[in-house]
Amino acid sequence: MDKNDSVGVSIRSVSKRYGNTMALDDITLDIEPGEFVSLLGPSGSGKTTLLGALGGFVTPTSGAVWVGSQDMTYMPPHKRNIGIVFQSYALFPHMSVGENVAFPLRARRLPKATWPERVSKALAMVELEGYQDRGISQLSGGQRQRVALARAMVFDPKLILMDEPLSALDKQLRETMQIELRQLHRKLGATIIYVTHDQREALTMSDRVAILKDGKLVQIDTPEVLSSDPKDSFVASFIGDSTLLPVVRSDTYSVKLGDVILHSTRPVPTHPDLLLAIQIEKLLVHDERHDPDMNRLHCRVREVVYQGDSIRVFLDMEDGATISLRQPSHHLAYQKIPPIGENLTVALHPEDTIIVPNTGCREPATNVA
Amino acid sequence: MKSTALAEHNALGNSRDASLRYRRREHMLMFILMSPAVLIVFLLLIVPLAWLIIQSFYVGDGVSLEHYRRIFTERVYWNTFLLTFRISFVVTLLAFLMGYPLAYAATVLPKRWAIVILAIVILPFWTSVLVRAYAWLILLQRSGVVNEALMGVGLTSAPLSLVHNELGTIIATVHILLPFMVLPLYATMQKIPRDLLMAGASLGASPLHVFRWVFFPLSLSGVLAGVTLVFVLCLGFYITPELMGGGRTVMASMLVSRNIQLYSDWGAASAVSVVLLMCVLVIFYVVSRLISLERILGTK
Missing domain, CATH: 2.40.50.140 (Nucleic acid-binding proteins)
Structure with a gap:
């Protein structure tokens, strides 16, 4: 994919109310095309809700979500063309690695003849060449993580969301994957929004880090600025x-x-x-x-x-x-x-x-x- | 040096003996605890079953295969088993067609609706089969609520024969066996992670596509469990077809009771029971090759 392909994201005063609690409280956030932005905050800060609003699983109470030149606020998830990597990986247990990665191609009704090439290309990206026929249960945690990544990018999404994708891995593997994700981001050129509660991870990987607290955006800046000039x-x-x-x-x-x-x-x-x-x-x-x-x-x-x-x-x-x-x-x-x-x-x-x-x-x- | 090694070896041996003794004692205690249950199962299930099988090989005072010959050659028996399987098949199919949407709704709707749906399915379960069969009899008879309503709306001009036939048997049996379909289905569907459905949608699959390629395949073990349970239970159904069938719909279990009540032929009755039991065991065997029995019986 070409770097020019990626899209910016514009979150415009988005709020989400659940009963009496504001899960998101008037969040405005602009993300440049091709940028790697982390949403960092303690649990309950609204970072996962914000990701849900981007992915189409949460409808904002007010405000709008734009991706590129399109208002996506009320668009159903399957029409958004956004790759999502879930915390649990959410791999389909009844399908092989190859079938999992081909799922987005099948869903888009792309000609079956084009699948094998795209699947092997995506698997090569995450260094899992030749794993097509493996079952999901035969994979280690790190390998599952890679399959989930390959599946989320096989259809060339211009925006990829990641919900604490490394939290289930051990420390060493996590640090390796952080570097690999960074490199992958550079190769793909897609815009990536990454949710984490681990500040070190956010600082390591991101162009900018958005810090959330009680559903509010506290500060968004580069890791250097956040460290040298924290707002509060x-x-x-x-x-x-x-x-x-x-x-x-x-x-x-x-x-x-x-x-x-x-x-x-x-x-x-x-x-x-x-x-x-x-x-x-x-x-x-x-x-x-x-x-x-x-x-x-x-x-x-x-x-x-x-x-x-x-x-x-x-x-x-x-x-x-x-x-x-x-x-x-x-x-x-x-x-x-x-x-x-x-x-x-x-x-x-x-x-x-x-x-x-x-x-x-x-x-x-x-x-x- | 040598003697210490030997002593060590002995000590090791002793400790191994001790752990072995401990384990044996544990097993003994377990067995004592289980013995009342084992005794009951043995006396009330194994012994009568053995007696049943032995009895099926006796005609008068002599050992003979006469009962089995009759079952496999006479048309009446063939027809009865054919009818039994046909009714079981239709009942299972209908229970699946009705049970799957119910279980699905209970899975995807908010918790309080799930409780309402499951309560409606399970509540009749707590009343006697006899009561439920009579209730259907009253509802479906010529001047019953259903016929009156159909004629009242103008859908039919004369009362339909909804009862005292195969149709009546099927309607009541489906109702009685529905929980056995819904519960294993619901248990399986509950365990399908919602993440998978969200992932499917995020990867570009429409809700129908997600159902076809993700939800349904993952619910199949529940389908197999429910289908097996309903089919097998239906094969041995007695009270409902007896009441609803009006004497014309003779299922295998009724053949057993008739052999005893009308002809006092315990041998023939036993032989029919044994054949029915074998059918059930074969079905369980085939299904157990596909999924574990624990799943069908709901212990896992």
């Missing part, structure tokens, strides 16, 4: 591995954490309730050679945890709050960390000093490692 504490707590500490505005570019003044390169938001988001990788052990503008924090080492590829240090601050930093586990990093109970000064660059308005956090982070 919800986004800051969702992206990366951060500690949030209450701070008080001191002037346009600085805040007070206890008695310590911290400088930021971005203007401090005008909000009565502010939080400092310290990302675990951005906190450094203080070194005389550092930039003199670095913010410094005096702490006491509480715990040092060896995590294989990295060491994690838990630090008590003077006011009792706990922050932590992570360093690659090479010998030099070890040398710099004093024994438990000793004092340690850590540094945070003004560029990495992120101040956000307090709008609540997600539940305790699941991705701590």
Whole structure:
């Protein structure tokens, strides 16, 4: 497929009400042709409902969904020409791999003679050449995932939706598949909308990530911007591995954490309730050679945890709050960390000093490692 | 060195003995727990069945194949078995045609409607077969509600003979056996993941296409289970054809009772029962090659 073939998606103030709850609350979102966008949010944030509205399984209470130059709000699913990869894979258990992949061709009444070539081409895309005659029950989880992918793209859809497609795979396979999906996206050139609750996955794969909370779109940006300039504490707590500490505005570019003044390169938001988001990788052990503008924090080492590829240090601050930093586990990093109970000064660059308005956090982070 | 190895070996052997003893004790306990049920099945099913089979080979005081010869050569018997199979076939077909949409509706409609549909199907199940057969008798008789209504609307000018014949037998039997069709179908359909239907639609298949290529094939094991159950139960139906058939529709089970009531010929009655039993076993055998029996009997 040609890159120019892919279509943009325009979600125009879409709302969905179930009884008294708003599953989607006035969501407006434009996706460029060929873009890879993730919908990220905790369960119940509305990301699956939004995907349902795109796929035609959920009719919005108000608003419109456009794909390319077509209003698809009320179009039945089978006329939308959108490839969907389901969380459960939804492979037909009574059909072979080949029959599963040929299903969209049969449904479109394409001449039977063209099936074998298209099926083998789609299977080759996901590196399952020659699997046509296998039964679904003979496949591993990763292989099923690939068949589901092949089936969703055999009819050259211009838009592909994926609903947590990797959540049933083990960690290692998941990371391999993330890279493969990225490459596949580049090869196909189709627009991909990807639902996940795993922030790392979203950041790894996407051109842009849309963060949803309680049916509302909180922020949509590139992974870099989300990480360096989160809009509020919800986004800051969702992206990366951060500690949030209450701070008080001191002037346009600085805040007070206890008695310590911290400088930021971005203007401090005008909000009565502010939080400092310290990302675990951005906190450094203080070194005389550092930039003199670095913010410094005096702490006491509480715990040092060896995590294989990295060491994690838990630090008590003077006011009792706990922050932590992570360093690659090479010998030099070890040398710099004093024994438990000793004092340690850590540094945070003004560029990495992120101040956000307090709008609540997600539940305790699941991705701590 | 050698002695420790030996001791180890012994210890291993002992522990294996211990686990074996434990397992044997477990089995013994299980057997004791099961024994009342086993005893009942043995006394009330196996023994009478054996007696039935033995009896079917006796004429007067001598051993003979006379009863079986008669069954396989005399027209009356042939006709009765033919009629029994024909009625069973029609009943099964009708129960399937009526039961499939019912089970499908109960599967796809919202939960509360599913409950209503299943209740309507199952409620009559809790009343006696006799009561249901008499109810149909009253409804379908010449001056019954159905005939009155048909004439009232003007569809017919004279009462139809809906009862005391094969038609009456079929109508009542279908009604009585319908739950045996609907329940296995519903159980199977319930297990078809909704994701598969959504996937079918997303891949471009119209609702009819999804039904034809996804839903229906996946419901086939339920169809086979329901069809087998209804067919087999119908083969041995007695009360309903006796009441609804008006004495003209003689099914195999009625042949059994007539041989006893009219001719006191227990041997002939036994032989008919044995042939009927064999028919059922053959059907179950054939079907069990296609799907597991646990599925038909609903234990899986």
